[in-house]
Amino acid sequence: DVKVTQSSRYLVKRTGEKVFLECVQDMDHENMFWYRQDPGLGLRLIYFSYDVKMKEKGDIPEGYSVSREKKERFSLILESASTNQTSMYLCASTPSIGGISYEQYFGPGTRLTVT
Amino acid sequence: KQEVTQIPAALSVPEGENLVLNCSFTDSAIYNLQWFRQDPGKGLTSLLLIQSSQREQTSGRLNASLDKSSGRSTLYIAASQPGDSATYLCAVFQGGSEKLVFGKGTKLTVNP
Numbered sequence: 197d198v199k200v201t202q203s204s205r206y207l208v209k210r211t212g213e214k215v216f217l218e219c220v221q222d223m224d225h226e227n228m229f230w231y232r233q234d235p236g237l238g239l240r241l242i243y244f245s246y247d248v249k250m251k252e253k254g255d256i257p258e259g260y261s262v263s264r265e266k267k268e269r270f271s272l273i274l275e276s277a278s279t280n281q282t283s284m285y286l287c288a289s290t291p292s293i294g295g296i297s298y299e300q301y302f303g304p305g306t307r308l309t310v311t
Numbered sequence: 312k313q314e315v316t317q318i319p320a321a322l323s324v325p326e327g328e329n330l331v332l333n334c335s336f337t338d339s340a341i342y343n344l345q346w347f348r349q350d351p352g353k354g355l356t357s358l359l360l361i362q363s364s365q366r367e368q369t370s371g372r373l374n375a376s377l378d379k380s381s382g383r384s385t386l387y388i389a390a391s392q393p394g395d396s397a398t399y400l401c402a403v404f405q406g407g408s409e410k411l412v413f414g415k416g417t418k419l420t421v422n423p
Binding site: 200229236237238239241244254284286288298299300301302303304305307 | 343345347352353354355356357360400402410411413414415416
């Protein structure tokens with residue numbers, strides 16, 4: 197079974213703090229993704245990575261950065277957390293074959309609250 | 312720009328009923344379509360993946376169909392159970408990108 201793990205299920209941070217969310221997958225997948233999920237807005241893509249040290253902006257990258265130093269690990273960084281970044285954060289991974297992505301697997305999510 | 316719509320947003324049915332969830336998308340240039348289940352406060356669990364060349368996929372009591380030309384997919388759940396209560400999301404892999412585009416989901420409640 198593919199496993200995608202996230203470092204925390206719940207996190208509470210203060211405004212202005214630097215926040216790291218970690219995601220690890222154990223299936224040697226090329227592609228990894230960070231989403232946030234908010235009521236009424238659905239899932240929105242923040243950043244994705246299709247290879248080590250490669251990253252692409254998603255639909256809402258402002259206020260976030262990412263790091264992928266190893267294939268299995270993809271980190272989301274909030275440089276200076278703000279209250280509007282309170283959300284559920286979901287990490288996902290998928291294999292890529294011939295440039296086409298296949299079934300996407302999600303982690304359990306991190307509920308981040310910024311006060 | 313690809314848009315994915317799921318109707319209805321919420322559905323409540325009695326246990327044992329067969330039901331259909333709908334998903335429509337505006338751009339038929341997709342690689343595949345995936346159905347997910349999400350329980351409250353949890354991540355997404357993949358249920359079924361249909362490649363663009365396929366018409367349907369089945370897993371247990373679930374059957375998903377895809378009509379790419381009309382931009383529609385349905386998820387059929389047979390003999391629904393209270394444990395099926397969850398939010399169901401569909402998502403399409405857009406041609407030319409590595410990104411999934413999600414619908415906002417249908418919240419299903421199966422009443423005992």
